[in-house]
Amino acid sequence: MRVRFWGVRGSIPAPGPRTVRYGGNTPCVEMDIAGETFIIDAGTGIRELGFDLMRRAAGAPIKGRLFIGHTHWDHIQGFPFFTPLFLPTTRFSVYGMHGTTKPFQEVMAGQMHSTYFPLQLKDLGSKPEFHEMNGPLQAGPVRVTTHFLNHPGITVGYRFEHEGKVVSYISDHEPYGALNPKGEFSDKEDAAVARFVAGSDLLICEAQYTNAEYAVKRGWGHSTFADILDLAQKAEVKRMALFHHDPLHDDDKLDARLVESLALISSRKLAIECFAAREGQVVEL
Numbered sequence: 001m002r003v004r005f006w007g008v009r010g011s012i013p014a015p016g017p018r019t020v021r022y023g024g025n026t027p028c029v030e031m032d033i034a035g036e037t038f039i040i041d042a043g044t045g046i047r048e049l050g051f052d053l054m055r056r057a058a059g060a061p062i063k064g065r066l067f068i069g070h071t072h073w074d075h076i077q078g079f080p081f082f083t084p085l086f087l088p089t090t091r092f093s094v095y096g097m098h099g100t101t102k103p104f105q106e107v108m109a110g111q112m113h114s115t116y117f118p119l120q121l122k123d124l125g126s127k128p129e130f131h132e133m134n135g136p137l138q139a140g141p142v143r144v145t146t147h148f149l150n151h152p153g154i155t156v157g158y159r160f161e162h163e164g165k166v167v168s169y170i171s172d173h174e175p176y177g178a179l180n181p182k183g184e185f186s187d188k189e190d191a192a193v194a195r196f197v198a199g200s201d202l203l204i205c206e207a208q209y210t211n212a213e214y215a216v217k218r219g220w221g222h223s224t225f226a227d228i229l230d231l232a233q234k235a236e237v238k239r240m241a242l243f244h245h246d247p248l249h250d251d252d253k254l255d256a257r258l259v260e261s262l263a264l265i266s267s268r269k270l271a272i273e274c275f276a277a278r279e280g281q282v283v284e285l
């Protein structure tokens, strides 16, 4: 498996000189698994990925699968700018969850309504197929499963398994034990998330807030590093990629947060590898 980060920023694009090292585009992760293309989320990072897929294809048809964790703007706003979808020769399947009031496809079409955008979903020449996730999926060589996360609206994490390797994606998520009183409900739900990501070779996870920020943004659906480390520790993950960086956190702040995060890992005597994901970064598994 090869994982490449095309957008690592949460909430809203944050371009500019202060975010140039980690990048300002919103979530998009590409995975090459056994030669097939899997994409998680269609934040603004998917635009450059589209150009790159076209360069690599050199005129041949482009095929792939796109998985949407939830349909908040930062995770879908690049979708209408994903150029391969305009080519009639492209074959793409798009996966997500049924919305609270509408099917997934209608939710995705909503941001391309003429009130917001000049072209409609029907104008995509490739006619992508939309599928609602409803239990485990065998997608070519890969087994894909979902788990509901604790975030406003309907949000899922993804787990991708291929030949004994596992990549999990947990964004956006607020641990149940952080938001709710400690007790049976929180313990049960947090344990279920840990089981879902258990044994991941790579856990792509958000840790958007500092502890001080969390104190004033409780209930907004995001995590602190200490909380997400609890999850990684319980789940015995091997490597974690910090992701969905806060738009207020510039490069120096993210460097400093990573140093603090590594210190917490070593204070707990854990062998978990941890890095802060950067746009353009490639990880081989």
Ligand SMILES: [Zn+2]
Residues within 6 Å of the ligand: 010, 011, 072, 074, 075, 172, 244
């Ligand atoms: Zn988000």
Ligand SMILES: [Zn+2]
Residues within 6 Å of the ligand: 070, 072, 151, 172, 221
């Ligand atoms: Zn969100």
